[in-house]
Amino acid sequence: MLSEQEILNNAFKDMLFHEQVLASKLVELHTEITEPQIQKMLQGMEMAARTRQNMLTPKIKMSGFGIV
Numbered sequence: 001m002l003s004e005q006e007i008l009n010n011a012f013k014d015m016l017f018h019e020q021v022l023a024s025k026l027v028e029l030h031t032e033i034t035e036p037q038i039q040k041m042l043q044g045m046e047m048a049a050r051t052r053q054n055m056l057t058p059k060i061k062m063s064g065f066g067i068v
Helices: 004-032 036-064
Strands: none
Touching: 004 036
16 A cells, blocks of 8 residues: 555656646647747747646655656
């Protein structure tokens, strides 16, 4: 059975993974779409996903398990 710390760590890792996937998809869409306003919106969304990644990374490192 997993401890509470392990459950939290797994949740943070899962959130980090999904933020990385989201940021990658947004970058891909940004390069495919030619409409400047939509590109700007996608760029902002990608920056927000990167910010959330940066917030999650220290939480995983502080948990003592690190990123696998």
